[in-house]
Amino acid sequence: MAFALGHGNTVNAMHSPEYYDALWNQFVERLPGVSLDWTGLYSSWEPDKETLYELDSDIHLADVAGITQLSSWTRDDVDEIAANIAPWFGNSLSDRHQEPAGEWADGYQYYGLWEQFEIVAEAFQEQARYRELATIRRELLDTIEAGLPSDGARPTVALIGLSEIESPYVYTTDAPGFLTAHLRPFDPLDAFDASIGSGDQVDMEAMLDADPDVIFTLGGMVPDTDMATLRTELREHAVGQELAAVENNRVYAQGARYQGPILNLFQIEMTAKQLYPDQFGDWPTYEAGAYPEIPDDEQLFDRQRVADIITGDT
Incomplete structure (x- = not known):
């Protein structure tokens, strides 16, 4: 902040x-x-x-x-x-x-x-x-709200930490708190039922029972995280390869757990593109490195405007 x-x-x-x-x-x-x-x-x-x-x-x-x-x-x-x-x-x-x-x-x-x-x-x-900055966020949320599909078109989602592929940590997407501040605007359908608490560890069989359409990997943009390797490990795992998100190449990186307002803007944008590319534009296949370069006409908020606020050039 x-x-x-x-x-x-x-x-x-x-x-x-x-x-x-x-x-x-x-x-x-x-x-x-x-x-x-x-x-x-x-x-x-x-x-x-x-x-x-x-x-x-x-x-x-x-x-x-x-x-x-x-x-x-x-x-x-x-x-x-x-x-x-x-x-x-x-x-x-x-x-x-x-x-x-x-x-x-x-x-x-x-x-x-x-x-x-x-x-x-x-x-x-x-x-x-x-x-x-709050004005930029409000404009971004208005864009999201205007582009969201009907409830029936929403995919099921799992937000997980994959430091241990055999027993990932699961974070419920509909729970309160700033951990999911970037997900909440999308009112996601959590793949797990109420018996799973936010921060619980589950095994891959439980992951398959939930079978999310989309997997968000918490911390996937940490510099020493290799998303390509994580995706390969899931594809080669006896149970993980059966997950719908794995079969359909919908395992995505998420950014930071303790996000502030700037990362929140980026994470809302990336989540919009990951969940609904037809409405908000494609999310580039991310494996490692900096936040992907998005063409100017596909950005959901103005980077220069945010930069000017931070540097005091407004």
Whole structure:
């Protein structure tokens, strides 16, 4: 979100900076004049207090309900950092509406992706940038709504993590949370029934029972993920090869789990093309590398317009 507001290069710490730098730059490459470099930042999955004092940040974009679940952090610790350095400002459990730990349960509130973005924009005093990006999103959603086919023409969908092909993780597409913020505009028909929870692991027999028309591979655009190899493994798997999505070449890469507003725009576009190429244009066969180049007349949102908002050239 800081990146979308033109403050991406002021970030001084983050979880797994090399990973997110590489992943985000898969998309940034398609934004003219925009650059991003998070390499070498302090990796702050379980930060130590001394380093936070040294960084002396103006704001901590992290969820205290998540921080205090780490073994080395307590409520007193987060209160100390908020009082002596800067406030905490995060809502990570809205990802899949996970239950917070007991001490946070009563007052915890869930927010949508763009609701969070509006609040963060206020904290950064960048309300104008938020409004401009929200307008682009609204126009994109209007395009999607106008082009969607009738309910009867919708394919069934499975959103999965394929780090282990024998036991993929399944994420329900109709669950609340910003994990599926790019899928929700399409009101997808989830291939799995209500007995499967978001984040559950299933075996390939369960995948075949669900037999999705379309498989979305979460993290498929991570630089060290090879979609061609994943598709080959599915085609050569005794059970996987029987899946309708595999037989019909409808196994697609998805981008980032913890998407911000910019990746959300790209992921809505890619999902539209993956689900409904006749309505929204073809999605190029993606195997690896940056977000594919889409011809100007087939783009569902204006890259230059987004880039100008990020760089402040509007």
